[in-house]
Amino acid sequence: MLASTLRASLRARAIPSVSRFAGFRAVRNYSDHHLETFEEFTARFEKDFQEAPDLFEVQRLLNNAFAYDLVPAPAVIEQALLACRRVNDYPTAVRTFEALKYKVENKEQYAAYLEELKDIRKELGIDLKEELYPEA
Amino acid sequence: MLTRRVIHRSFRGLVSVPKPRTPEEMAQDKEEAAKLAMQSIKDIGSMFSNSEGKGDDTEPIDSRPIFKEPSRFATLSLLHQGQVLNELQQMYDKDWHKLTLEAKQLGYYIGFGNWGSRDKFDNWNKQEPPYDLPYPTPSKLQTNDPKPQTLVHPIDPPVNLALHPIRVDQFNPKRLDGVTKFFIYLTLVVAAIALYRDKFIGEAGRPLEIVIVDPYEEERKAEQARERIEEDLKARLELEKSKSRKWYYLWIK
Incomplete structure (x- = not known):
């Protein structure tokens, strides 16, 4: 029985395992999706973050x-x-600013975002990564 | 609670290419991998072993040194990691203004430091783009001044973090660690021996079965058998006796 199982598995390996649908999956047609406007995008993520039940969903x-x-x-x-405050995860809040820092194209934009978010950052007590690990 | 960031998007692009590693760094990596393997074996062992009486392994530890030196968190047993996480979580559940720098740094290290699945993320505490951002760096934006009606497009091609050079080894199924390889080869050897025995030796070569005999049980069974035989004999004699009587015996009397 063991021998027949081994033979069967060897036979299965000999056949190249190329899915018939591999070609279809390789192409992602984003144009087929409904593209959101920036306004819709913002409203959707605001709502989603408000409803996020746990850290997994927030991340x-x-x-x-x-x-x-x-x-x-x-x-x-x-x-x-x-949402980070609601799920009580401080590192993710720090990471959010870190992601923002590298998402914007220049330092001025990052400074503008920090200025805009100054109040919420002060209210929640979130440090930036620069403050946690200042460059020597 | 401090789970690692989970990557959901599939992609082909790369974030940034790390510097080639020197032989010293590679040797250090190997040493760390060996330490991690030992720690894993200990953790697995601690799950199965009855640790009663071992003392320190199950006793809560003093977490202050871990707060002072977060990298020590990676070397703790699962139990003690859980203890430190609980202590930290209790702090995070309260006002974040009251957090100490050590608590903040420990949380950041646990979440995004170079241990576990982020083992090679050596720039975690530097002012550099992390290796697991869901967009390529430097960032390329459609516009810096989006209007409400500006259409938003997903990054194309999407970033595939599993293909990042720093994680290629982790996701490469051909490169297995020594412990896994050992168990795979052990399984193959056992299977080959079993196959050989099935084909060329058969039942004659089966392992000697150890039969444990209970003399009291044997005695009880023998007693029962003896009683059964006696009962059968008695029943047969009675039957024979009843058959041996003829109808005219009564008449003669």
Whole structure:
């Protein structure tokens, strides 16, 4: 029985395992999806962050929000920070600012975002990574 | 609560290319990998072993040194990691203004430091883009001044963190660690021996079965058998006796 099982598995390996649908999966037609406007995008993520039940969902939403060709609006970042506070995860709040720092194209934009989010950052007591690990 | 960031998007692009590693760094990596393997074995062992009486392994530890030196968190047992996480979480549940710098740094190290699945993320405490951002760096934006009606597009091609050079080894199924390899080869050897025995030796070569005999049980069974035989004999004699009587015996009397 063992021998027949081994033979069967060897036979299975001999056949190249190329899915019939591999070719279809390789192409992602984003144009087929409904493209959101920046306003819709902002409203969607604000709502999603408000409803995020746990840290997993907050981090998933952060990954998704930063995976577009625009920087999320300050309102979205604010809701993300409030969600971090709600799930009591301080490091993710720090990481949100870190992600913002490298998402914007220059230091001036980062400074503008920090200015815009100054109040919420002060209210919640969130440090930046620069403050946690100052460069020697 | 302090779970690592989970990557959901699939992609082909790369974030940034790390510097080539020197032989010293590679040797250091190997040493760290060996330490981690030992720690894993200890953790697995601690799950199965009855640790009663071992003392220190199950006793809560003083977490202050861990707060002072967060990198020590990675070397703790699962139990003690849980203890430190609980202590930290209790702090995070309260006002963040009251957090100490040590608590903040420990949380950041646990979440995003170079241990566990982020083992090679050596720039975690530097002012450099992390290796697991869901967008390429330097960032390329559609516009710096989006209007409400500006269309938002997903990054194309999407970033595939599993293909990042720093994580290629982790996701490479051909490069297994020594412990896993050992168990795979052990399984193959056992399977080969079993196959050989099945084909060329058969039942004659089966392992000697150890039979444990209970003399009291044997005695009880023998007693029962003896009683059964006696009962059968008695029953047969009675039957024979009843058959041996003829109808005219009564008449003769």
